[in-house]
Amino acid sequence: xxxxxxxxxxxxxxxxxxxxxxxxxxxxxxxxxxxxxxxxxxxxxxxxxxxxxxxxxxxxxxxxxxxxxxxxxxxxxxxxxxxxxxxxxxxxxxxxxxxxxxxxxxxxxxxxxxxxxxxxxxxxxx
Amino acid sequence: xxxxxxxxxxxxxxxxxxxxxxxxxxxxxxxxxxxxxxxxxxxxxxxxxxxxxxxxxxxxxxxxxxxxxxxxxxxxxxxxxxxxxxxxxxxxxxxxxxxxxxxxxxxxxxxxxxxxxxxxxxxxxxxxxxxxxxxxxxxxxxxxxxxxxxxxxxxxxxxxxxxxxxxxxxxxxxxxxxxxxxxxxxxxxxxxxxxxxxxxxxxxxxxxxxxxxxxxxxxxxxxxxxxxxxxxxxxxx
Numbered sequence: 584x585x586x587x588x589x590x591x592x593x594x595x596x597x598x599x600x601x602x603x604x605x606x607x608x609x610x611x612x613x614x615x616x617x618x619x620x621x622x623x624x625x626x627x628x629x630x631x632x633x634x635x636x637x638x639x640x641x642x643x644x645x646x647x648x649x650x651x652x653x654x655x656x657x658x659x660x661x662x663x664x665x666x667x668x669x670x671x672x673x674x675x676x677x678x679x680x681x682x683x684x685x686x687x688x689x690x691x692x693x694x695x696x697x698x699x700x701x702x703x704x705x706x707x708x709x
Numbered sequence: 710x711x712x713x714x715x716x717x718x719x720x721x722x723x724x725x726x727x728x729x730x731x732x733x734x735x736x737x738x739x740x741x742x743x744x745x746x747x748x749x750x751x752x753x754x755x756x757x758x759x760x761x762x763x764x765x766x767x768x769x770x771x772x773x774x775x776x777x778x779x780x781x782x783x784x785x786x787x788x789x790x791x792x793x794x795x796x797x798x799x800x801x802x803x804x805x806x807x808x809x810x811x812x813x814x815x816x817x818x819x820x821x822x823x824x825x826x827x828x829x830x831x832x833x834x835x836x837x838x839x840x841x842x843x844x845x846x847x848x849x850x851x852x853x854x855x856x857x858x859x860x861x862x863x864x865x866x867x868x869x870x871x872x873x874x875x876x877x878x879x880x881x882x883x884x885x886x887x888x889x890x891x892x893x894x895x896x897x898x899x900x901x902x903x904x905x906x907x908x909x910x911x912x913x914x915x916x917x918x919x920x921x922x923x924x925x926x927x928x929x930x931x932x933x934x935x936x937x938x939x940x941x942x943x944x945x946x
Contacts, residue, residue, distance in 0.1 A: 608738060612745050619749050623756065630760070630933065637936040641916045661930035662756070 624689050627663045628697035631687040635669050636701060639683060644705040649683070651675040657690075666690045679705035755902075755923050759931045762887060762900040763919060766908075767935045769798045769876050769889075770917050774939035776801035776871050780833050780840040781940070786873075788940050789917065791910040795879035796919075800939070801833065801871035808851075811863040816854050820870065823851040830892060831873040834863055842873070880906040885924055905930070915941055 589597075642649055655670035667689050674682040681703045688696035716724070774781050774788030777799065781788040790797045806821040811834065818832075826832070830845050832855065843855035877890040878899070885903045888896030905922040917935040922928070 605738065608742050612742055615746065615749055619753065622753075626756070626760070634932075634934045637934045638914070638916055640936045640938070641914045661932065663929075 621695065623663050624665065624692065624695050625697065627660045627665065628667065628687040628689065628695060630662075631658060631660065631667055631669050632685050632697050632699045635671065635685055635687070636699060639671065639685075639701070640703070644679070644681070644703065649673055649681060649703070651681075668693075752925075752927065755925055755927075756929075756931075758900055759921060759923060759929075762921065763931060763933045765889070765899060766796070766878060766919055767933065769878075770935045770937045772800040772874075772939065773798045773917075773937045774800060776804070776869070777833060777873075777939070779835045779837070780842060783840055785840055785842050786833070789910050789937050791908045791917065795877060795906075796908040796910075796917075798876045798878075800874055802874040803872050805832065805870045805872060807863075807865045807868060807870055810865050811859045811868070813859055813861055815859045816856070817852055818855060818870070819852045821851065823848060823853055825872060826853050831875070833871045833873050834859070834868060836863055836868045878906075878908065887921070910937075912940075 639648065648654055651673050653670065653672050655668060658667050658669055659665075660667055667687050669685070669687045671683055671685045674684075676682055683701045683703060685699045685701070686696055770789065777786055777788055780786045786799050787797060788799055803825055805823070805826070808819040808821060811818065818834075820826075826845055826848050828845055828848060832843050832845060834841050834843065839861055841860055843857065843859075845853050846856045847854040875892055877896075878887060879890070879896065880887050880903060881896075885901065886898045887900045887903050887906050889899040890896040900921070900923075902924045903921060904924045905920065907921075908917065908919045910917045915937065917937055918932070919935065920930060920932045922930045
């Protein structure tokens with residue numbers, strides 16, 4: 584009686600195909616999760632810049648937080664659970680104007696920072 | 710007839726069992742990846758909805774006190790008021806061009822175009838020093854009636870008339886819905902599944918602050934400071 588099972592090659596090929604499928608799906612899941620985290624962090628960085636910008640705009644023109652030079656704070660963002668460093672550099676220009684450069688960066692991945700620049704004018708009255 | 714031979718019962722059962730295992734494993738893999746992507750999508754949607762609600766609030770707060778420096782300065786209107794019940798934002802929706810001067814005791818006002826005015830809405834009339842808030846109780850063509858009557862003389866050249874808009878935000882705690890009510894209308898749901906909504910306004914530095922959280926497994930809290938520029942003290946008279 585001619586009995587025959589799978590050959591080693593057939594078994595290895597089928598195993599390789601299954602492994603390829605599983606690793607492809609797992610890789611896709613990992614990539615999607617990473618992209619979501621990256622997107623959340625970038626959104627949070629932009630949100631923190633916007634938040635600090637609103638607070639700086641509300642200050643009087645001669646407030647200590649708007650004095651020429653570097654300023655900064657460390658914030659624990661409760662939407663992402665991460666710690667961010669928010670810093671801003673004030674340049675006192677002529678004619679009652681100040682240029683502010685803001686930057687928010689996650690402590691663990693500073694390459695995902697968001698920057699904004701704003702010009703404050705004393706004549707606006709706020 | 711050649712030497713033909715079919716599968717034995719044991720072989721058929723074994724192959725069926727193997728096929729079943731492979732199909733079940735495939736389905737499980739599909740299910741796991743589907744759950745994973747759905748969870749990711751749900752998290753993103755929650756986040757996007759919460760941030761969109763804060764954007765809407767910030768946009769409304771940006772209009773708080775717009776063109777209302779005199780009535781806010783005189784204490785006739787709040788402009789922006791935050792309490793435990795929620796948030797109230799008042800601003801000017803549009804300017805209405807007066808056709809003639811307003812005399813003390815006058816109840817009828819003629820404007821160039823009254824198409825945007827509805828009964829029950831409020832208008833604010835003021836010049837550089839005084840202001841009054843009226844309720845519209847009748848509209849006919851480009852003329853409308855106000856209540857109470859004008860309390861002073863308002864010259865057409867120096868006075869400005871604005872249609873007031875009032876937006877209220879409140880959390881319906883039982884249903885977990887933040888509702889946005891415009892000009893006393895029915896409150897439209899702005900955000901659902903809300904666990905926490907707090908808003909405050911600090912007149913000192915002139916900043917508003919909002920904090921909200923959703924009823925999801927992830928205990929995320931979304932916070933934002935906002936700058937109501939039209940509420941600045943420098944604008945009040």
